[in-house]
Amino acid sequence: MRLALFDQDRIGLVDGDHLVDVTELLAGPGPYGPAGPLQRHIERGTVPDPHDLRGLPRTPLAEAELEAPLPRPGKIVGAPVNYLDHKAEMAYPTSIAELGVFLKATSSVIGPGRDVLLPYSDLRTDQEGELAVVIGRTASRVPVADALSHVFGYTCLLDITVRSTEDRSTRKSFDTFTPLGPWITTADEVPDPDALDLRCTVAGEQRQHTSTADLIFGVAELVAYTSSVMTLHPGDVIATGTPAGVGPIRHGDRITVDIERIGRLEVGVDGSRATPYAERPGRRARTGG
Numbered sequence: 454m455r456l457a458l459f460d461q462d463r464i465g466l467v468d469g470d471h472l473v474d475v476t477e478l479l480a481g482p483g484p485y486g487p488a489g490p491l492q493r494h495i496e497r498g499t500v501p502d503p504h505d506l507r508g509l510p511r512t513p514l515a516e517a518e519l520e521a522p523l524p525r526p527g528k529i530v531g532a533p534v535n536y537l538d539h540k541a542e543m544a545y546p547t548s549i550a551e552l553g554v555f556l557k558a559t560s561s562v563i564g565p566g567r568d569v570l571l572p573y574s575d576l577r578t579d580q581e582g583e584l585a586v587v588i589g590r591t592a593s594r595v596p597v598a599d600a601l602s603h604v605f606g607y608t609c610l611l612d613i614t615v616r617s618t619e620d621r622s623t624r625k626s627f628d629t630f631t632p633l634g635p636w637i638t639t640a641d642e643v644p645d646p647d648a649l650d651l652r653c654t655v656a657g658e659q660r661q662h663t664s665t666a667d668l669i670f671g672v673a674e675l676v677a678y679t680s681s682v683m684t685l686h687p688g689d690v691i692a693t694g695t696p697a698g699v700g701p702i703r704h705g706d707r708i709t710v711d712i713e714r715i716g717r718l719e720v721g722v723d724g725s726r727a728t729p730y731a732e733r734p735g736r737r738a739r740t741g742g
């Protein structure tokens with residue numbers, strides 16, 4: 454199944470060029486709160502009977518306003534330096550094996566078609582196209598061999614990043630810095646998450662192209678490793694890392710991430726509210742003035 458969130462808290466099952474409204478069927482009655490009905494569905498673990506789909510309302514996909522499938526995940530875990538070619542392009546001395554994982558603020562999530570807001574007018578902000586894993590079952594210290602059974606599904610993610618000296622959790626947590634979507638493809642449709650073609654374009658130019666086969670920590674290892682640090686709960690999101698080809702994004706750019714079997718996420722870039730880095734709050738404390 455491909456499950457989208459659309460038109461303010463409706464769950465749409467993607468059926469060709471239509472969405473079948475399966476909100477009550479999958480999530481039960483609302484209200485669903487800020488985490489949304491897909492979060493409720495993932496927690497409930499219900500499996501719909503195809504017969505129940507008959508007679509449900511249908512909306513043309515082209516007319517639906519898609520939202521991030523999980524507007525406020527419980528947590529967003531990031532994988533730093535999880536492709537060797539990205540390690541080389543950034544001249545990083547270490548990879549995920551030495552760095553472990555990091556966290557992004559869940560308030561940074563936006564949905565398809567929205568704009569990434571550039572915070573600084575004079576610092577580079579980059580795109581990082583990534584495969585995202587959505588957890589389906591509570592995972593604590595799970596072995597690699599059992600890790601994929603804890604995955605609900607997969608989606609596309611942009612791990613937008615300011616290139617500066619701050620900690621990763623700061624540089625990657627600005628509002629709008631985690632575009633997510635366009636929907637979640639359930640794990641049964643992705644038999645091998647370590648063999649997916651991934652492409653990312655900026656302003657019509659292809660910047661990133663890889664196979665997830667090149668991940669240093671593959672999906673099962675990443676889930677197992679992360680669960681050895683922190684308990685993963687249904688609906689938590691893990692960004693698996695980005696391949697070579699990161700680069701600056703600019704006002705007016707369109708960014709796309711296409712992942713085989715999953716879909717295409719597209720967002721815009723808005724730099725109209727960017728301000729000089731030196732004008733950020735706290736400057737006086739740093740200069741001692």
Ligand code: MN
Nearest residue numbers: 581612694695
């Ligand atoms: Mn990343």
